[in-house]
Amino acid sequence: MVIGGTDTATVAEKVARVQELVRAAAERAGRDPASIRIVGVTKTLPPDANATVEAAWAAGLRDFGENRVQDAAKKVSTLFTAVLEEGATLHLIGHLQTNKARDAVRLFSLIHSVDRPGLVDALQRRAEREGKRQDILLQVNVAREEQKHGCAPEEAEALLRHAAAQPNLHVRGLMTIAPLVDDPEETRPVFAALRSLRDQLQEATGIALPELSMGMTNDYEVAIEEGATIIRVGRAIFG
Numbered sequence: 001m002v003i004g005g006t007d008t009a010t011v012a013e014k015v016a017r018v019q020e021l022v023r024a025a026a027e028r029a030g031r032d033p034a035s036i037r038i039v040g041v042t043k044t045l046p047p048d049a050n051a052t053v054e055a056a057w058a059a060g061l062r063d064f065g066e067n068r069v070q071d072a073a074k075k076v077s078t079l080f081t082a083v084l085e086e087g088a089t090l091h092l093i094g095h096l097q098t099n100k101a102r103d104a105v106r107l108f109s110l111i112h113s114v115d116r117p118g119l120v121d122a123l124q125r126r127a128e129r130e131g132k133r134q135d136i137l138l139q140v141n142v143a144r145e146e147q148k149h150g151c152a153p154e155e156a157e158a159l160l161r162h163a164a165a166q167p168n169l170h171v172r173g174l175m176t177i178a179p180l181v182d183d184p185e186e187t188r189p190v191f192a193a194l195r196s197l198r199d200q201l202q203e204a205t206g207i208a209l210p211e212l213s214m215g216m217t218n219d220y221e222v223a224i225e226e227g228a229t230i231i232r233v234g235r236a237i238f239g
């Protein structure tokens with residue numbers, strides 16, 4: 001609900017609104033709405049905003065995303081304590097430095113930002129030591145934006161083969177960040193390109209890549225129409 005330009009909707013109402021738009025976008029695309037996971041991006045929330053996160057949980061949000069390992073490490077014993085006890089899933093969506101691989105493996109169920117062989121190697125070593133099989137996504141810089149992380153599309157096959165050969169890693173799919181533009185329709189080709197790259201990679205390697213992490217507040221409806229299985233929504237829920 002928008003009154004006088006100020007968004008007064010509660011977190012529960014915002015989650016419900018996103019769920020409703022996800023359902024509508026899935027139906028437009030002839031997809032099952034249950035096949036799309038909404039990751040609530042909590043990076044702007046302070047560590048003591050427990051009531052906000054718990055309200056989102058109560059409204060049905062089950063997945064939470066952070067973009068920095070250090071922030072997540074702090075929030076696990078503060079912001080996320082109650083929802084983790086209930087079974088919440090944590091996602092790392094931001095750039096990962098190799099020297100943070102150990103903490104990342106300890107903290108996150110799914111790491112979306114694997115984009116280079118050295119990081120694959122570091123995650124394999126840490127996951128083996130932790131006795132964990134770590135789920136990962138390969139981040140691809142489909143739009144070839146210079147300031148963005150992610151491997152180039154032509155590097156993705158070699159990276160996939162390398163990651164898939166690691167016994168303690170499980171590649172689940174691909175992730176991309178679309179350029180920030182006013183009209184979400186402009187991002188449609190980026191999402192379509194990630195899906196098409198996924199199809200090509202599956203064909204070339206025989207490795208199943210069921211997950212496509214793409215779409216944020218501005219453009220998640222378009223991303224779902226183009227095949228997103230995971231959307232990462234910050235402002236629309238916690239803004």
Ligand SMILES: *Cc1c(COP(=O)(O)O)cnc(C)c1O
Pocket residue numbers: 041043067093094177216217218232233234235236
């Ligand atoms: C911040 C962030 C998001 C969420 O962005 P919103 O526009 O607030 O929905 C999604 N993905 C990544 C990688 C982010 O850093």
